[in-house]
Amino acid sequence: MATLQLASWATNLQYANLTSDVLLAANKSFYNWAGCAIGGFASQPAPQIALNSTLGPFSGPATSSILGANGSISHSFADAQIAAFVNGIASHVDDYDDTHLETIIHPAGPVASALLAIAEAYGPVTGQDFMTAFVAGVETECKLGLSVWPQHYDVGWHITSTTGSIGAAVAVSKLLSLDKNHTAQAIGIASTQVIGMQAFFGSDTKSFHIGRAAQSGMLAALLAKNGYTSASDALEAKYGWLHVVSTRENATAYFDQLGREWEIKKNTFKPYPCGIVMHPTIDGAIQLANEISGRSSTIENVKSVELRVNPEVLVLTGKSSPQTGLEGKFSIYHAAAIGLLYGEATPSQFTDEVVKNSTVVTLRRKVNVTIDDGVPTDAAYVMLQFDDGTKLEKHVEHVKGSMENPLTDEELKKKFMEQVTLAIGPDRAQRAYDTFTQAEQLEDIGKIRGMY
Amino acid sequence: MATLQLASWATNLQYANLTSDVLLAANKSFYNWAGCAIGGFASQPAPQIALNSTLGPFSGPATSSILGANGSISHSFADAQIAAFVNGIASHVDDYDDTHLETIIHPAGPVASALLAIAEAYGPVTGQDFMTAFVAGVETECKLGLSVWPQHYDVGWHITSTTGSIGAAVAVSKLLSLDKNHTAQAIGIASTQVIGMQAFFGSDTKSFHIGRAAQSGMLAALLAKNGYTSASDALEAKYGWLHVVSTRENATAYFDQLGREWEIKKNTFKPYPCGIVMHPTIDGAIQLANEISGRSSTIENVKSVELRVNPEVLVLTGKSSPQTGLEGKFSIYHAAAIGLLYGEATPSQFTDEVVKNSTVVTLRRKVNVTIDDGVPTDAAYVMLQFDDGTKLEKHVEHVKGSMENPLTDEELKKKFMEQVTLAIGPDRAQRAYDTFTQAEQLEDIGKIRGMY
Numbered sequence: 001m002a003t004l005q006l007a008s009w010a011t012n013l014q015y016a017n018l019t020s021d022v023l024l025a026a027n028k029s030f031y032n033w034a035g036c037a038i039g040g041f042a043s044q045p046a047p048q049i050a051l052n053s054t055l056g057p058f059s060g061p062a063t064s065s066i067l068g069a070n071g072s073i074s075h076s077f078a079d080a081q082i083a084a085f086v087n088g089i090a091s092h093v094d095d096y097d098d099t100h101l102e103t104i105i106h107p108a109g110p111v112a113s114a115l116l117a118i119a120e121a122y123g124p125v126t127g128q129d130f131m132t133a134f135v136a137g138v139e140t141e142c143k144l145g146l147s148v149w150p151q152h153y154d155v156g157w158h159i160t161s162t163t164g165s166i167g168a169a170v171a172v173s174k175l176l177s178l179d180k181n182h183t184a185q186a187i188g189i190a191s192t193q194v195i196g197m198q199a200f201f202g203s204d205t206k207s208f209h210i211g212r213a214a215q216s217g218m219l220a221a222l223l224a225k226n227g228y229t230s231a232s233d234a235l236e237a238k239y240g241w242l243h244v245v246s247t248r249e250n251a252t253a254y255f256d257q258l259g260r261e262w263e264i265k266k267n268t269f270k271p272y273p274c275g276i277v278m279h280p281t282i283d284g285a286i287q288l289a290n291e292i293s294g295r296s297s298t299i300e301n302v303k304s305v306e307l308r309v310n311p312e313v314l315v316l317t318g319k320s321s322p323q324t325g326l327e328g329k330f331s332i333y334h335a336a337a338i339g340l341l342y343g344e345a346t347p348s349q350f351t352d353e354v355v356k357n358s359t360v361v362t363l364r365r366k367v368n369v370t371i372d373d374g375v376p377t378d379a380a381y382v383m384l385q386f387d388d389g390t391k392l393e394k395h396v397e398h399v400k401g402s403m404e405n406p407l408t409d410e411e412l413k414k415k416f417m418e419q420v421t422l423a424i425g426p427d428r429a430q431r432a433y434d435t436f437t438q439a440e441q442l443e444d445i446g447k448i449r450g451m452y
Numbered sequence: 453m454a455t456l457q458l459a460s461w462a463t464n465l466q467y468a469n470l471t472s473d474v475l476l477a478a479n480k481s482f483y484n485w486a487g488c489a490i491g492g493f494a495s496q497p498a499p500q501i502a503l504n505s506t507l508g509p510f511s512g513p514a515t516s517s518i519l520g521a522n523g524s525i526s527h528s529f530a531d532a533q534i535a536a537f538v539n540g541i542a543s544h545v546d547d548y549d550d551t552h553l554e555t556i557i558h559p560a561g562p563v564a565s566a567l568l569a570i571a572e573a574y575g576p577v578t579g580q581d582f583m584t585a586f587v588a589g590v591e592t593e594c595k596l597g598l599s600v601w602p603q604h605y606d607v608g609w610h611i612t613s614t615t616g617s618i619g620a621a622v623a624v625s626k627l628l629s630l631d632k633n634h635t636a637q638a639i640g641i642a643s644t645q646v647i648g649m650q651a652f653f654g655s656d657t658k659s660f661h662i663g664r665a666a667q668s669g670m671l672a673a674l675l676a677k678n679g680y681t682s683a684s685d686a687l688e689a690k691y692g693w694l695h696v697v698s699t700r701e702n703a704t705a706y707f708d709q710l711g712r713e714w715e716i717k718k719n720t721f722k723p724y725p726c727g728i729v730m731h732p733t734i735d736g737a738i739q740l741a742n743e744i745s746g747r748s749s750t751i752e753n754v755k756s757v758e759l760r761v762n763p764e765v766l767v768l769t770g771k772s773s774p775q776t777g778l779e780g781k782f783s784i785y786h787a788a789a790i791g792l793l794y795g796e797a798t799p800s801q802f803t804d805e806v807v808k809n810s811t812v813v814t815l816r817r818k819v820n821v822t823i824d825d826g827v828p829t830d831a832a833y834v835m836l837q838f839d840d841g842t843k844l845e846k847h848v849e850h851v852k853g854s855m856e857n858p859l860t861d862e863e864l865k866k867k868f869m870e871q872v873t874l875a876i877g878p879d880r881a882q883r884a885y886d887t888f889t890q891a892e893q894l895e896d897i898g899k900i901r902g903m904y
Binding site: 045046049050053054055057058059060061079080081155156157158188189191192193194195196197198199200203204205208209212216219222223226227228229230231233234237238239240241243244326 | 497498501502505506507509510511512513531532533607608609610640641643644645646647648649650651652655656657660661664668671674675678679680681682683685686689690691692693695696778
């Protein structure tokens, strides 16, 4: 009954059911997504290859905006399928998006990318209806993720996109007002497209996963709307999603909590544009960089950098010799080095140039990693050993961006403005901030591209 | 090295490497695919929903043909992505296509659907180059299938589409003359889109798998061509395709045989439009129908129908109360009943009407299935027990359409003509037969739509 239970909850969900803290989290998640999509399109080749060289020639009537495209209006729109795909890539390509920490799902990308493109194509859609559909999609992804976590992830799936196509399908179904049975068919069609494996972390294909999940979920909802049949037990069937993609499945327990325990309230925002398990190390490295600045023992006198971290750190970010900026985002060695050398970790520290910089490479080679089951994923021990035998150590107990130590509204705004200003300039960035933070109030969110 | 080994073999493959029996098999596989795609589009709603209501409005410039669309030229073309998708659905929707028996892969669908659409969009492409790319794609699918069989299938994946996106990517890469490294990236992008689970057998989503695999593989090749990066160890990486989708992986052993042991030579053609494991039972039922016709003990006097079959029959086709034609294609009970009642099993016996026909339902309820590991998948025992206590039994040793008992050229032609005539009339059907059987000789296969 998992499939119909989910479909039933989503179709019944009303804007009035969303409490103020749910809406606050939804609004933050949405504008953080927009900032990442605008910034990502401008900063990385992946979304531009996807749009300009590859799918541009396949676009039907251009109804939907490419968030970060800074050319003429005619070069900043595509059909809804392509827009969802490109915005999904752009929103994830910097590894700077949001995170549901229990499952390491980055929930906004697949859902918002599909939803905004559809709203622009099929509107008018009020901001309130949009946010309701967005929450439905995010809750879908996270409850599914909880149902199969951690076995599903351990086997190698990229959980953001494997749950993302289903989340996007539920969200788009909601926006298109599909009934319970049609929504169930959409869930089925989405679930049979399992997108994303961890082998591609550090390449353009990682962000492809998010774009393709958005597009696949949208396609599922459109097909279901038009009577395309699927299975109303798609999730729980013996040869359906929950069983095929995981040796553990416990959807029922989590689906019973739909609308009671809100996952979106646990969504967090990344302070650094890279694999999230490296963030505690970066925190510690930046603290050390600040502490030794102006001291006699400087970074040049560092003999070795000793990290003690959770075992997942090496599983996910163990690249010891990254060659590109994207690979640097999955190198704990690079993360420690740039934190120490630059005192910050912004998109500028994850470029091909910095990854190949000889000072960075030299320090990176001095980084030693010890894994320790006793160190939680949001913690790290970072120690500097100097040539003169002295040591300096930092223990990060709760990383910045965690539930215990969240980004403040000012930090979230600063993150948005930095990314977006680089892409479309300061004036439009300010207008984009004002617009996306007020999306819930719009009478027609499909008009948002004209407002910034 | 599996990924690069495959990419290297495919890029080096030449038309001159294809022996006459490989080419014979390729030509048969291709025109059987075309017949199924033309017939399938006309006979079932799935491809029409996909094209007309859903993706039509998203089409870019219409370069590529919808094989079975019988309207004006302008309604029979779409962009290459959409054409691949719709033709893929159409070619599989009747469950009437080809089968590589060792893996139960239906190999032509994903590969040919992607390849013809690309050839039409990016041509000219000679028939010889086309067939070379086609063979590269089919060998890719089947070697991958062998590498993970049977565990991959047992867990619930629909192996035609899970291997199909990679086969399509290799074929399209070949047609676009990508080099080894770019082909490897295409393999990576295709492999991370794992499409198809068995939960959807009996619904429109089963054929969706084939269309989406074709489209996904094409997209992968186009992205790789334009420099989109992936992983050159996509297949063999710890968190890559071979490990994530199966507990067994032995690509190396099979990939060593690329170009030595040709899988396409083992491709077979379905005599009946339904799940292939039911075919031996249908053979036996038809034999019994012929034998008792005109006898005193007729079908009306049948007390029970006793089947002894391979266990896979109930796993894959165990639907005891099918409600639609599509579900009937996966009901061994329906298969036995229509074989006995009609003495044939053509698309006409798998309609919603026949599935609900009271005579059929009555006989279906008399069918009992015993599973027996000792009965091979290409064999069956079919026994009738009459009211007067007499019995009549048939043992089918090698089903029609098997390697040991293949369809003759005449039977393959009859199958093509029956399907295609219903879709586009007898004159165009004859021209289509003449054209598709001679595809290898064409100077530009992209012009094929104008020839029938």
